[in-house]
Amino acid sequence: MALFTEDQMASAHRGTRSGRAGWIVLGIALIVGLILAVAPAPYVIDKPGPVFNTLGTTDALGTTTAGAGTPLISIPGETTYPTKGSLDLLTVSQVGNPEQRPNWLAVAAAWFDPSQAVVPIDQAYPPNVSQKQVDQQNQLAMVNSQQDSIAAALSELGYDYPSTVTVVSLPDKSPAAGLIRPDDQVVSVNGTAVGDIAELRDALKANGAGTTATIGVIRDGAKKTVTVTPVANAGGVVVGINVKMSYQFPFDVQIQLDKVGGPSAGMMFALGIIDKLTPGAIQGGAKVAGTGTIDQTGTVGPIGGIQQKLYAAQGAGAKWFLAPADNCDEVTGHVPDGLTVFKVTTLDDALTALDAIRTGAGTASIPTCPAG
Template identity: 55%
Template sequence: MSQRSRRRTIGWTSLIAALALALGMSFIPSSYVIEQPGPVFNTLGTSDHDGSAVPLISISGAETYPTSGALDMLTVSVVGTPDSRPSWAEIVGAWFDSSRAVVPLEAIYPPSVTVDQQNEQNAAQMVDSQQEAIAAALTDLKIPFTSSQKVGVAQLATDSAAAGILEAGDIVESVNGTAVSTVDELKAAITANGDAAPASLVISRSGTEQTVQVTPKKAADGAILLGIGAAPSNTYEFPFTVDIQLDNVGGPSAGMMFALGIIDQLTPGELNGGDKVAGTGTITADGTVGPIGGIRQKLYGAEQSGATVFLAPASNCDEVVGHVPDGLKVFAVQTLSDSLAVLSDLSSGASTDSLPTCDTVQAAS
């Protein structure tokens, strides 16, 4: 065999080996997950609940009015879990797709939290966001209601003393007969109980009270712990019933769109002028709109669903500018009132040129 033939043979062999190695590696699980646009839900429409189509927002005990068009809330789907990670081939494909994002696995699934605990936490955040949305809508409409502060279970540690007893979203009403309304009061009551005997906790779960027994554990530093992440939780009593039915969706980012959907039903006319509007953002009872995750994927979800207007938290604008799909105009909002101002101009046909967009917000910062 000539020297040229040997070189050609070695070259082809090396190329085939490299391709085989690349092909083999493409099927190796990565250490990343993929975020992509998830389902879009019209807060003025219906959702699937136990196999039946039901109103996403239904109000009883108050006068309501017809609506039309859409006030869409957006979601983000995550491809991959700690037990089923995307391959490197999938990661490379997502890297070159502007509608998807490659994210480190631990950013979505912290090692200290199980997938089940993460799902419980997301479900609890969704419940809280719905209550805050109702409160924000009624505050804007000047409809009185009552509120009080409680202590909620935000999450449980993997080795929690309360594992299998408490759940994310539970409200702790009392410990050993003593009412608690702040995180500090809960800590003091658990410390007083010690780790030698169970503490008797009265909790509220999905509006139903029950009594449970939890034996706290002593940490290395001597602290007496339930093993929960406790956080202040506002509870409300509203003058009528607002029922939000949305299965298998978690997190707090739909709050603002829930509030707009509630206001639209409780007021005459069409808040959006019958158009298709999308948006995202957390909400608090005073109407403050907060930042959310996955904003770029939600922009593409809105564009794919046919929306031309998007309401985005102003605090997310640094992630928005330069990543807006063609045909979508993004308005920057800081409060529920800002969102209503955009919708008012859209429904009346007035010019929206003076309203802040993410481009103008970023240019001014």
């Protein structure tokens, strides 16, 4: 007696073939998916980086320690005072570069991690700009920010010192090529004195692009004037010179921090210097973190990677965070649990917030970036 009809047997064979084909398609899909997952993606990933206590010391690896090591800030020859707690500066680590991009699997994981950000690689590394050039620019920005932080701190403490706007270099095809040289000190625009970079920018903006400007410089100790026609660039007006502030401080302030670039540590350096030069802990020994650029006048400017820095601060155990006011829109809705974010526009704002933390009263009156 037949257990299956011929139609039933044919149907079973078709089902077997169909099932086998399905598994083959699934296997191919999994292989293709795996290949795509490990393939390089056109992105880099920003994540919380190392945290450095400006009141602490750095070891041979560049990490901050509470014990023996090289002080991150030292002021030889001047009276300094014991400090307590921490004034942490924060960094962002970037995973990937044009030569070694992260894979799609890592990018997908970063999309769902609130402490990380996925950035198009062309945004992080503009075309025709090498990794070496990016590193050099970041290192120069760090060096300049350290000098500006010293200037801001000493100005806050009432010290007087001369300062100049000094030409570092000229970019390719600069309108000032052959007219202005590296190491020239820029002292005026159209007869109006300029004492800092902001005043230089404002004077050039007032002059306008396409209209000749008379630039006063000091070269090798001698005063000279040159005529340059500024051009429009990125919403501003420039003469094609890269400049920095040069200061003649009344004493030496040394900042030792390797392998970190960019200008965003300026405010925290300034606070660390002030703390060392004044009796008592300006934040009462609390663990405070923060970020922000700073200039000679004490103006605090915005920075990149604020969300990653918030999580870095939380991971380091900070309960208080000083953030540039111009970054508040990026902070709101992204504040990790247990962190209060004060909004600061100037160095004085930051000191007021630290004083409120120190005294334990009045923090409710300090402006904050809303948590959500």
